[in-house]
Amino acid sequence: MNRTVDVLVVGAGPAGLAAATRLAAAGAGRVEVLERERAAGGVPRHCARPGFGADALGGPLDGPAYARRAVRAALRAGATVRTGVSATGWAGPLTLDLTAPSGLERVRARAVVLATGARERPRSARLVPGSRPAGVLTSGELQRLTAPSRRWREPVGKRAVVVGGEPVARNAVRTLRAAGVEVVAVVAEGRVRRAAFGPVPVLVGTAVAELHGRGRLTGVTVQAGDGRTATLRCDTVVFTGDWIPDHELARAYGLPLVPGTRGPATDGAFRTAEPGVFAVGNLLHGGEPAPVAAAEGRAAADAVLALLDGRPWPTRGVPVETAGPLRWVTPGLLGPVSVPLLVRPERRLVRPLLTVGQDGVVLRRERLDGTLAPWRSVRLPPRWSSGVDLAGGPVVVGAEE
Amino acid sequence: MSVSRTGPLPVGSGAEYDVVVVGAGVVGSAIARTLARHPLRVALVDAANDVGDGTSKANTAILHTGFDATPGTLEARLVREGHRLLSAYARETGIPVEPVGALLVAWDEQQRAALPRLAEKAARNGHHATRMLTAAELRSREPHLGPGALAALEVPGEAVICPWTTTLAYATQAVRSGVDLHLDCRVEKVRPGDPYHRLVTRRGVLRARHLVNACGLHADAFDALVGREDFTVTPRRGQLLVFDKFARDLVRHILLPVPGPLGKGVLVAPTVYGNVMLGPTAEDLTDKTATGTTAEGLAGLREQGGRILPALLDEEVTAVYAGLRAATGQEDYRIAAHPALRYVTVGGIRSTGLTASLAIAEHVRGLLADCGLDPGPERPPARVRMPNLGEAFPRPYRDARLIARDPEFGEIVCHCERVTRGEIRAALASTIPPGGLDGLRRRTRARGGRCQGNHCGAEVRALFEEYGEGAR
16 A cells, blocks of 8 residues: 655654654644554653653653653644554655555655664673573563553562663662562662662672573673672563664665764754654664653754755755763764754763864863763753854864863 | 373373484484374474474574585585485475575685685585685675685585574474474483383383484483493584674675684674574583573674674674584584384484484484384375565565455564564464474564564563463
């Protein structure tokens, strides 16, 4: 079946729904959001904890409530949200092949917004050696296994080790404890605030060196920075954080990626290298909270509308790179308009000196107050990206302590 | 015909088997399938809860031509025959095979000098189609190869294959043709006797006129139960890395190392699932359960892989695993008939066992006849058509007619590998249902992709509970 829509949004998580809501409300025509899972709403659907803003009365919103609101908003604005539909590849520019229980489809759009989100690197991608027993999870799988909507048939385990120190590790600890699982320890390579984990012992500066067990996990060997090892007895290990964008569709199209994030390179208005194709949300960087992803979806809508109005696709911007102890920066391309930069440090940085330079010339240099943490991005306002020479070499964002 | 994992084994008169094949790996299953073409009562038993759960599940998944076997050995003959038989069988049953061909890449002068000798050896093994490639020809065939490749020997006919479907196809056909498959059925004692041997298992006693030992790594231990000590099996570990599907475009052939004084080296090969495999290591161990990977092993593989195909290291790793192959200190199979015991040992089946499996089975049928087994007339086995797991062949999520008939084949559950609910349901209801989630992965690829279950793990577990062993 061949069809045409005005805007096709791939992914009904916070970013995709926010983009669709704004676009439909602004009269973009037929705005269709595709979701491969059986329900729309994205990752927040599985996060049964507050921390997703407030409802109309000021009460805290949990993930499922936040997801429901986002879906409702998109529907009210007039967008179509289709679940259980997978985009399996491109049939040409702005044309996607879909698989759904109702059959195969080929849909052409005037604009495509990729909002396919991110996932955590599992144990294999982290090259953790050892045997391959059951009981090895990512926090995403843990959340889905323990989701309130799921009937509780198979307990996760009895004793768990959580790997990682970011907020997502704290959530994993909370989820495990709520499910009656004893958390033996949190193992974190970087420095973390022990108090955040309550009574659970936190092994900082420590990495998982080996998994043990045949059939079921029986323990993990951990190694401290000084080389000493210990084996913790457990039947479950949860790897958290370490995000990688779900960039399959973007790469299948051949969109260039940003090395630091592995997400598609976009300019400040979320335009990719391919005219008509946009990318928003955690597909660009992974690991950002739902409101950040949603804000990107909303922000992208203006550029989508400009495209639908027939305004030309701008020429490519100047690439942005990082130097020093910074993991990544987005957007990956800078154009004539100054936009905020999102920067993620590689490690904890106390009052770092941040610089923006191009072709050996320092464009900006400022010492930030406070501490940057590797699990939190810092947003640099648009003035940081002003003064860039569009004919020059890559813009380099650096940091030193 | 039956498949059992629990409960007592059949007892009483009429419950005797003509042949019991111990070990349901690729070799044991092939033997059972071959015997199933005769009016014989045959049982296939295994200690694990699934077929192909040992060496067979974790290998390099290559259908060898046998070009580099030692000429004149039993292995050389059976690999050559096996390649022909399995190629035809794969077409008939739907086992994914991609005949991509192999290139033996020489990285230094010494290796280049060895290529003509390897071509000559191939010719002695009956492979006359090998061809020398210059550095420039090699570069145009494999543009992503690292710097320093000097030349290569092209070996047409080498192919990549799905090892999981192969074992499962044999066992499925055996069961549908009347073989009893007893899983979770470790043999603890053997009491040889006449006319029946008695096998004491965890689930009761099996009686058999003839025995076949296809125990792989444990072939020596089973021999000992029967009172023979002809050889010792030393596990040789091979660690392997499987890279993401986006790496698939980096390599077009199986890139084989040139064997040299510093060891056999590692290969880079496409997989039929659309990934790229790097490995294996070769480590002689003593522990037959040591299927773990090590930090040193993985680091070494990455280092070697980075020289062969530098861009490979930029791609994500999808899976990491290790397999153990059965080394016996002799560079040949150790297949022996013991007519007085009405017993055949199929030992020392090394990494070529997947390729040779059907030829080994034919060979064993002959040896059983030497041991006094009259197989009776031959009949066609039950037909099997296996679900396709290969990327080069049509998969259900792209099949409009199939989805129209059954919408569950349009419902993708495992997004990384694009496995549909219909395929998972079909696997759970198949002739040999999986014993667990790993068995389900080997039948469907579900949970085997880049996210390793992050997205679909919970859903797949729920389906397994609903339709699988958990529901029984």
